[in-house]
Amino acid sequence: MNAPESGVDAGSTRRIGITGASGHIGRRVAQILAEQGRAGDLRLIVRDPARAPRFADGESAEVAVASFDDAAACREAFAGLDTLLLVSAGESDDRVAQHRTAIAAAAEAGVRHLVYTSFTGASADAEFTLARDHGATEDAIREAAGRSGLTWTFLRDDFYLDVLQPWAGEDRTLRGPAGDGRCAFVAREDVAQVAARVLADPAAWADTVLETTGGEALTLGEAAERLTAATGETYRFVDETMAEARASRAPYGAPDWQVDAWISTYTAIASGVLAPVSGDVQQVLGRPPLRLEDVFGKA
Template identity: 90%
Template structure:
């Protein structure tokens, strides 16, 4: 294994192999595109669950693995120096999946792990899915203590990109968020930060980056901005808890998922998602994208 400094035994610069999990998703695919544009395609391994959905990045290699398959993960992570661990989809066993992937990464000798976490990740987070992220961060720190692995946590806030899907066909944001504020962040900013960290991981070793937007918006203000930007009328309905459960009942989702959906809004109401961080500007050297920028890109 080459030294962690990135200098090989002969004194030259060692090639860093970069793995990207979730490479068929929004973040993973965009990170791959950004690194390929920097001439790093030949260093990339794009890790997907379905090979038919792997992005086409000339020069990159692909591997197939899911986080619930330890052997497949070890094979997919073998020979990698740095790994982007994009959090698994919402499920009641997501932490177990993450633990499997983390153990496989350490077994495979990965040196640096970049994990897409969430603002306020902790065991008692108001947003229930942020508790999964807190447990995953703990697991990564534990693994680092045993293996010498270094890490970077990207604690993303909710995406600006989801406001339109949240509003749905009737262009109405609904939930018990009150007048709480959230520093919604552009998915593009998250991808660019991730790409920058993967390209120079030691500059961000053992660092928590708070990936927020540049302003804190209420959902009422978000609806007004969507209206102004699109020319279509959007509105926000501040639901009670009973109304929030009733409006989500038709989906037939399990209780844990309904609780997660509703806690999206109660977390906004609580104010814990309102602080604006300068970390995106620190990493990228530019201001964060705004809602209008995201709508324009779409």
């Protein structure tokens, strides 16, 4: 896609809010903006203030405490913000309700631009079941925009390259019914860099969907081979049947909706819906996306 033209100087953004600022994405976005001299423009929104990021150069950012299920706390935390990064909540059966509460609070607080970390193919009938939550959240943001006039940017992230090791676990085995399907895994660092760029200059990306993918689509077999070469440890992929996938996850004792979500991670890869490679990361950052070898490497 072509970048929209912007008549707004990046330095004109005054107050930037970052939810989930103690998590992987939120923390890294805060660090990037602080490195650009914007620490004083930031409000770090966390549930536990003790976990809020601290910056190496001694600069400090404002810290606010709120959770997405507390509308009053969200309104207070979002008040006076020009731009807000809404990092999606953790997996739960009420995640969409939490998101709706936070979105309504942002609109009521007068937030002018909302950046949301969504997912590839977000829709009501997405093969990856948790992407349905993201589709409902995107709808809620568009509805709020229609009422309040706020603008938005959706970062539709594919699965992160960074999760391949956690998926593989201690036995370094990727397991699931993914077959030869491909996924355009994206580096978490690229998502954070894109988010920081959009937050700094939101007018350039107003009402825009960015497909934040990597620069290549890998099968899980290829990912295992590349992980092996990059780390010096042996990884493998086991293509499970649906019955095998349920059996291998049964010991965790997770609720049905969560087991379905875990398995749909792999069936979504198998379906091919996560394979398309976008040029949006390069369009925003002016460089190619990071590769698996940039994320993992021998110590």
